[in-house]
Amino acid sequence: MRLPYIADPPPTSTPDEAEILARVQARRAPNGILPLDRALLYSYPVADGWNSFIGAIRTKSSLTTVIRELVICRVAVLNGALFEWEQHAPLLTQGGLGDAALKVVGDAGADITAKVTEEVLSVAEGAVLRYTDAITKTVRVPDEVFEAVKERFNDREVVEITTTAAAYNCVSRFLVALDVGEKNH
Structure with missing residues (x-):
């Protein structure tokens, strides 16, 4: 560090x-x-x-382990927060996400739409990944990306998905900036 x-x-x-x-x-x-x-x-x-x-x-959120950890792990990948990935990828697997889907989450350049079509990811998982990508990469979420999440999750879950992505963007930035866990320098 x-x-x-x-x-x-x-x-x-x-x-x-x-x-x-x-x-x-x-x-x-x-x-x-x-x-x-x-x-x-x-x-x-x-x-x-x-x-x-x-x-x-x-x-204390109502999100399933898979949805919560999907958001956290995707933020970790997009921001290069290796310590965060190592802490949370096992939780995602324990929550029930398969190995092929985990590889998609771990690939910042993955074609999410194709992986949903191939049924590697569920439609809901794909919507959450696209939403997390938008929050993390550009902050602004396109209407169609938001609507895909809104169609599959209730209002509380949308707030919890959003706060999870926002919070873990904060976490990853702290981890990377200070090189916590000695993973980033």
Whole structure:
């Protein structure tokens, strides 16, 4: 990483910091904190907000594991966030996405429409990948791309797909900029 990691366990100097650290550790249990946490904990308030926001996206949304992790993994690929990919691709596989579909997600230049036609991806998965691509690459989502997602997901799910893509664009940019996990430089 481009900065030294905070010690593990991280030192705390106030009761507020100790509470924040306990929340981060609780979300990561039973595996312990990640290098990402050891970078974020330079700023306890930022780590706390991050933990709460990303924790909600990861554990409190109504999205299926496949849809959530499809978005996260695609953002990782498009932004070159290898640490993020390594953390989330196994979750996508565990969620039930097949190997051929995982290869499509991992290929930033894949023809999503062709892979839906070939039934490597479902229509819903293809719509989510095109939507994630638009959010990540250009920010603006063409109407037809939005409508394809809106036809297959309810309003809450559309918001959760959108916030997942937005949040993990933030995550990937942090990971790549600081080279968290030593994967990007």
